[in-house]
Amino acid sequence: MEGGGGGGEEWLRPMDAEQLRECGHRMVDFVADYYKSIEAFPVLSQPGYLKELLPDSAPRQPDTLDSIFDDIRQKIIPGVTHWQSPNYFAYYPSNSSTAGFLGEMLSAAFNIVGFSWITSPAATELEVIVLDWFAKMLQLPSQFLSTALGGGVIQGTASEAVLVALLAARDRALKKHGKQSLEKLVVYASDQTHSSLQKACQIAGIFSENFRVVIADCNKNYAVASEAVSEALSIDLSSGLIPFFICATVGTTSSSAVDPLPELGQIAKSYDMWFHIDAAYAGSACICPEYRHHLNGVEEADSFNMNAHKWFLTNFDCSLLWVKDKSFLIQLLSTNPEYLKNKASQANSVVDFKDWQIPLGRRFRSLKLWMVLRLYGVDNLQSYIRKHIHLAEHFEQLLISDSRFEVVTRRTFSLVCFRLVPPTSDQDNGRKLNYDLMDGVNSSGQIFITHAVLSGKFVLRFAVGAPLTEEQHVDAAWKLLQDEATKVLGKMV
């Protein structure tokens, strides 16, 4: 694969240190230039038609890096939604950072596949250490540390975290009640729980009629009322069903509500159910002492999850799962084929993370989390979180100052749920009005926000959390929303 091409450029060999150096430097400049000019791009892409721009089969002969860069600029970037833009306020954030980026580079360079400890002891050991660090930052109970029966592991996403928890709970229940009892197993969650739980139930084979969705309490800011869970549970018990899993959320997707962990934990304990806590987004805030109380009750949890890849400067993917008793995961997920056997694993003296997750292979993801913690330090990470919450407070104050708007739910972290108040005569309770407002500001390319529906109200979500977002961006977004509001209200008259 030597080959020389036109234009005097030498073709790439599969791997050559000096070519990697040269191309790598060029890519670093490309990436730095991208960040430098990121505000120039429409946040939400107005996509082209990539299919018509690219050939319909792979090239037989190599192209140059120059032509790749040209295509990225002209064909790829116009179809990218810029999650790292300071004007990105959609869904929840997905943080990149310099430290996280460097960690991704190094992890891609080693390119190890860390299924067993032996395949790179440093990868497993660093993960164990860093997850213990993080557990201490969150003041998780000591049973979640690697020094106890539990421990932490990096999953790809919160979906995988809740899935492995659900599967471990399922198998624990089937062992107790008999493997024919699958059809009786009941899962409890609120209508504000992330859809990944529903998907996990579909995968685990939980009967769809046994996925018990309890309507969250609009008077409790859309947290679930534990009494409502108890009530549903009593009915199921009297029908001969077997409640086995409760999922609570700290920071729901629609409105960042916090479910009552102590009460739900008590229910789970009373009925020998698995108690999972999904703090995917808001877990990051709980490293600050003033927000830690939202995790009170975690003592009763069997599993706890937060996403370092959301609001914690660690590039996607990096979802942290802790369990109180790792043996349930390992019983479910381990296999031990001859070709993976090795002295260390056979002696049971090491952790093999393949037995804690769905896939066999896994990347060296602890590197980026370690680098984020090392290069920023806990104090700065707390400041980072507080700054975003402060910006969300600021946005909330702006909303309150304009009587055309209302803040729909109490803000807890860095998400603000709001809407334009519809005229009382409005047929659809402001749905079209607010949809048009959202569509208007998103179509401008200047910001990107998304929506939710709460008690039938169409609500706009303003989630602060991109690393580059400053007060000026919040102010500009507010100005844009005000102007667009004037437009859409004007059209109603």
Next chain:
Amino acid sequence: MEGGGGGGEEWLRPMDAEQLRECGHRMVDFVADYYKSIEAFPVLSQPGYLKELLPDSAPRQPDTLDSIFDDIRQKIIPGVTHWQSPNYFAYYPSNSSTAGFLGEMLSAAFNIVGFSWITSPAATELEVIVLDWFAKMLQLPSQFLSTALGGGVIQGTASEAVLVALLAARDRALKKHGKQSLEKLVVYASDQTHSSLQKACQIAGIFSENFRVVIADCNKNYAVASEAVSEALSIDLSSGLIPFFICATVGTTSSSAVDPLPELGQIAKSYDMWFHIDAAYAGSACICPEYRHHLNGVEEADSFNMNAHKWFLTNFDCSLLWVKDKSFLIQLLSTNPEYLKNKASQANSVVDFKDWQIPLGRRFRSLKLWMVLRLYGVDNLQSYIRKHIHLAEHFEQLLISDSRFEVVTRRTFSLVCFRLVPPTSDQDNGRKLNYDLMDGVNSSGQIFITHAVLSGKFVLRFAVGAPLTEEQHVDAAWKLLQDEATKVLGKMV
């Protein structure tokens, strides 16, 4: 998070284009230097005790990048198993490449979460295009293209690919036979099938007694005999069970055997079963016309999988799955919560890959595969594969030249299975002898090989496939094996 630290170095801000540029350049040099000196490291790490080298909690104050680099050199690298070393012959390869590395960098820089088309149209569209390119390179039937009912998707690993296939098959069967019939569903595979299928069955709730493991035929180089599958199937049918899934392998893990696809496909078709093909490793070879015949029979498959992250220069993870009818995946894996709704998805005019996989979130992985295909081109990629197969042939010839060794199975691709022939008097048929040989060469740090067991024989595996491996490395490995053989044979006397 401005802060200045000691030593005049400015602390990192969460994201700053110029800091990213400076640090990124330093990391590129670090990575290039790593590749330059990679042969100096023991391939299989002799790990230290990382826990004792690192503090037991995260730092409150930031550290410098210099101190990170020092720690990587002194504490991390000694515990890394160097999968990219030219002297790595273990398991199957996990290729890094300059193109793949650049793709990972760019993907980490955009750091988008591509669950729905709207979250970055380019990510979804490029994936569709590149998977179509790849399907054409493999000459997959046109039903697997996005222009038909099927299509391709990038999964994290082959484990996830077989899991989603199995789950789709399970739900198809339950829909047909009633949802109480889970306990009757039977899966067929050989004892050479990868353990990820067993794990998928555990996850899907398939009863363990219904995981039918057919012993592969030692006379067919450890491919399964279709007659043996038919026989097992007849017994199950007469017991009232429901056969619903057959997994065939092109390139088994232990010995790279190729199951008889046409015959197994016919069986699957006759009994309305799902037919999955796992070509995780050997799929790469099938881009060469002279190896394509190993895929004959893929016409009957419902799903086909190969790992671009093994032997195709695309950094981990990048596992390609094609299905003939995407609706089975989507029925199983889709959820449609309000907060993810958007015009494009509601209009059903786009692909939302969240509905083709276990997790919700996903990285922009098509970038790296696109860059591998563009920067190397199909001709060079074919040469790359052929070169490794040639090196494996060369190693095979070396083995044949030394009567102390035997080649245990016929070589098909770039894996050679061999062993030291034990004296006829040997109590354990050469197990200890060959284990000691393996342990000896691995302990030297000069190469890394792994083992398998075939018909009770302890067999050594020599898998050529690291991007930097040249004939000189194979020759040096052979010399090392010969010398170590002399030692371990000497000890027997």
